Amino acid sequence: MKRRFQLRLPSAFGSFPALLSLAFLLGGCGARQLRFQTPGNLQILISAGQGSDQLAQASIQKLTSSMVQEFMRVNPGVNLHLRFVNEADVVSTLREKAALGASPDLIITRSAAAAVLASDGLTKASGLEPQQLDPLRIRFLSRFRNGNHFRALPFLLQPNLACYNRRRVPTPPATIAELLVRAESGTLVGLPLAMDELLWTTTGFRAGHPILELLDEPARVEGRKPLGSVERGYVLAWLRWLYRANVNPNIQFLDSSEELVQRLQTRQLDWISCNATAIPRLKRALGKDLAVAVLPGVDEDEPAEPMARLLLISFGRDSTPVQRGLAERFALFVLNDFSQNNLMVRAIGNLPVNQNVIVPVKAAPELAAMERSLEHSIVPNFREGVRIRLLGEPLKQLLKESVYGEQSPEEVLTAIEALALGTSAPQSPASESLPSPSPASTLPEKSFR
């Protein structure tokens, strides 16, 4: 009597193997086509930032998309498929895809994530020979060398800078002491709470390298050795300075770099510590009022030592030889003089790793500041600067407790040591999603410095 549309159970279930067979056939045909006719499809996964760090993400999305278009133009028939994921999800995404045998052919990430992927065997060393890369004169390449191959290839550099409103701050503070004086006289200063972004403030206290060694040096981490008394003194002095700085009502510590940029955009702040990738956005909002400079250090001869961001290219482990070959061709393409120059020019905030590319420091003051900042920057590799990023959230929480006086500097330092050496669970309300595996597992067996 009534007739309704109904799916029939057996037929729906029965069509499943048929679909699988079709996929198998399609795959077979695709393989044949790939071998004899067209160069094929390439999967590229890009993760340049996370959560609040949308600036870097947006910048790299725009740049890589244009690179992909150009590569496809000179390689007709090649299809490159981009997928963007947050840095927080990159490892879990790669694990899921690798389990299916569907990991991307090429992965662009920041160095901390690349280190985790390499140590977990989710990426494979590049098949490119040193002599293929030598003409490109890639900066920091040797740090990733493993025998005759490279575990990853440097792609772009994004140094940290001081960004300020020229109307409110006619000349940038050259030293950290001057920054405090300016703040006392009314300049509104914004500082980040993320440890890797705040590391430049440790320069005058000599606390930067002890912190990095505490987090990353295998002998110390595996031996559960806390800092020596001299090093503790350096770090404690820095933590006390942070607390005193926060007492000044004109200095604000904010959770994310995104928030700092937004407040400078809306002129709620006059001077902030920022990453170079924020420059295009700030320029749109502030116009000629925006100025950038190197971050203030101890004195004019000893500028700050910030931690720069390094984007790396890694290669997937499931690619066919044809796909791997294509991925390597694409890597060489984005590293060549033409592409690296384009990447630098199209969106200010990125410095080339290709040393053949001349950075026009005289024509662009922003590039000059970036280049100068990079000279003194700590550039992370698979050994250094990994866990400061992986433990970002709990470290941020401890710094927050320190600057707001919730815990004394001594307590905070003890907690940082415990966190670094893995002797206590971090008391963080929201730990970052990047995994923080045991210290030994994040570090490669050999040093590539």
Next chain:
Amino acid sequence: MTQLLYLIGGWLGLLVRGAVLLQLLLIALPLLAYRAWALRAKPSLSSWHPVLARLVVIAVLALVALVVARLGMPSGLIGLAAQLLGVWTGLDGLRLLLRRFQPPQEVESYWNRAVLPMYLLLAVAGLLDRVEGLGQLGSIPLLNLFDTNFTLGKFGLFITLPYFLVVLSELPVFLAGTALSRLAGMEMGNRKAFELILRYVLVGIGLLWLANRIGLNGTAIAAIAGGLSVGLGFGIKEVFSNFVSGLWLLFEGSVRPGEILVYEGDPCEVRKLGLRAATLWRDTDNAELVVPNQNFFTATTTTFSGTDTRRRCRVLIGASYRHDPNEVIRVLEATALANSRVLPQPAPQGRLLNYGDSSIDYELYYWIADPLSNGSIASEVRRALWHAFRDNGIEIPFPQRVLHQAPPESEEPEALG
């Protein structure tokens, strides 16, 4: 759209990988074996054999996944296939259990309309999420309509959510109705009305959420509403009128599912009150009548289930002039009372109706509980009356016609001469 096709084309890049192809092959083989068995055995819908066979397939897939993983090769697809099949087998087991406690037809109907499509949707979504990432896939722009950028995700919501809203709301609404009916002693008609209204509310809220979710432009909605109002004046006013009538009838409670109405002279049961029309069931010929709601709204409705469901019925009969009317009436009332489907209270009542040409005409009134059973009860009462009259020597006269034929006229004398 180009981006979507481009993305789908990109999956070919994964299908050429040996590890992926091997996994697909290893999944297809046990599934094909299962399919071959199902084609040969042709198990019925109520059989547990397919569940058991699928458990074997799952075990084989799990074993294969283990071996492949031990060999250091990716086995995630095989594991995923085993998981999906496991979930389906579990659901199928649940279906078979439910068939024991609920009418099988209803279980199968709900299963095929709601559970199976939902399962397929979630399975496909899960697979796509693993391969591509639903977030990325959902953000692919398809077209720009009314200043709203329709992405693939929004489009997917737009085509699937209304269906699942309508279908999936059935069960929770039914459960809520059952609970309320038990707690508050709600009548069937009220319960059905409550369920229908609750369902409209749920679907309405869902559609509003959907409109908000896909970011429909308020101006565009206003423009559509303006167009609709013009359309209401011309083409679709009947539809709108029926819809409003349906809502009104629900609140008024005169035409609710379960009610017994007289429609075109026949008693019918209201089966469903829809947005446009009510579905009535006529027991005389087991037909379903789809009657526009507006008919009930504008015309007189005779109902047997307004304040109570009892029905007063009447049987006419004649008895010969020679019998005492008191005696006949006593027999009539006693006979009606003897029928178990005739209510004792109000008591059956016999009346002398008329002195007819060949009989004294009587009428017998009695009450029944089920208004739809009038025809069959009346037949039983009439048959019982025939027997009762025979047993009491009461004659049921019938008109007799006596034909008298005039004698043939005498032949004329032959002409003289």
